[in-house]
Amino acid sequence: MISKLPNVTTSIFAVMSKMANDFNALNLSQGYPNFKSDPYLLELVNQAMKQGYNQYAPMQGDLGLRVELSNKVKNSHQKEYNPATEITITAGATQAIFTVISAVINSGDEVIIFTPAYDCYGPSIELFGGKIIPVQLKAPLFSPNWEEVSEKITNKTKMIIINSPHNPSGRLLLEEDMLQLQSLAEKHDLLVLSDEVYEHIIFDGNIHQSAAKFPELSKRTFITASFGKTFHNTGWKLGYCLAPENLMIEFQKVHQYNVFSVNHPMQRALATYLKTEEHYLGLSSFYQQKRDYFLNLIKDSRFKVIPSDGTYFQLLDYSKVTDESDLVFSERLAKVNKLATIPTSVFNANQEDFKQVRICFAKTEETLNAAAKILNSI
Structure with a gap:
């Protein structure tokens, strides 16, 4: 059979979530909340x-x-x-x-x-x-x-x-x-x-x-x-x-x-x-509190941050930490430091690498505290 999508492989979200499970890492990779619906x-x-x-x-x-x-x-x-x-x-x-x-x-x-x-x-x-x-x-x-x-x-x-x-x-x-x-x-x-x-x-x-x-x-x-x-x-x-x-x-x-x-x-x-209306109009303040809480926790880390303007994602620039590719760094972060993130080069033309990983902050404060502790230790 000739594949209609010969260059498509398993998505990075599935790869990193599996790595989180395999290495018992805290999963900030896939974009979903870990708290309950209303x-x-x-x-x-x-x-x-x-x-x-x-x-x-x-x-x-x-x-x-x-x-x-x-x-x-x-x-x-x-x-x-x-x-x-x-x-x-x-x-x-x-x-x-x-x-x-x-x-x-x-x-x-x-x-x-x-x-x-x-x-x-x-x-x-x-x-x-x-x-x-x-x-x-x-x-x-x-x-x-x-x-x-x-x-x-x-x-x-x-x-x-x-x-x-x-x-x-x-x-x-x-x-x-x-x-x-x-x-x-x-x-x-x-x-x-x-x-x-x-x-x-x-x-x-x-x-x-x-x-x-x-x-x-x-x-x-x-x-x-x-x-x-x-x-x-x-x-x-x-x-x-x-x-x-x-x-x-x-x-x-x-x-x-x-x-x-x-x-x-x-x-x-x-x-x-x-x-x-408040069920959706109140979401910005809800998630901004989470963004600000998390960024305050990692303000003294070696990661450079420009606060996210929207979504529940935040990019972390790790260029002061290592010159490794984001794929290698993300893998090491999951295996050694027990934190799963998403390397961003996979979404870029020609896999351009800006030395950034993406984390999801749609998490409980307990999870954000644990993640910040890991990032601050690097």
Whole structure:
């Protein structure tokens, strides 16, 4: 058999989590909280099951949940998406991203991505015959060079993928970035996929510049997001996609034959849960407290840090510790120091190594204390 993805290997998240298990290391590698979901949300799921919502949901998703999402986006970004025709509930954001790419990318199409990039983008593009055109963001600020982006646009360019707040750097796209993107997308008639899974985890008074906020950009953009990341239940694998009707029609053509519909009682529960805005508007302060707590613990370590602007990830620059590659350093950190992290070069074009590892601070204070003790000892 000829592989359709001959260069794809086991993801770095699976590799490092296995290493954490094998060497009994504290796992700050994979991006998931180690604390419990809101008991109220769990009870809402239980109620929905008891009320009989245990069969297929509508293909597009529970209508009540789509209505609440429409209200949320309108309140947050002054953009109204029609719950009937412009919102689809998905099996997590990764399925939404995969479905977008499968719906619109054809053989020979070029897709611009910013690296370091979440690792599902590239293989999905290649699977459907597309060509990845990377634009490498440079440490430590990871700001896009829009002139470079413009130079890489050809008559084969079909789509640009953005991610803000950005994993793994924790940086944010600014309003001026989004206006540059909007201008390029209009000029060259490009589609945009905006990965906004950390939309509600923004720090230091910054504002999330969703693609929904920019009228001309939103007309050509698929926005993907995640309930799992937002509400501390990544194992539920629930997300959503927003897009104008003409794009959503194409999305749903694939979605209905991919998963058809997703977990019904959880959708019913989330429809009720979203009615209380504080359930998502309070997340920024919740996670900023964790970020600040952790960074204060390691302020005297040998690691250089620029505080994350968003997400629940933090990059640690270890260049004062060793000149080892990040892959070698991460392996040694797990085996010898008993702390699992993520080397960031695996997300970069040509595996460029900035001597940085990524940690997840969506953890209990007990876990953060233990991790800081290890880092301070190095």
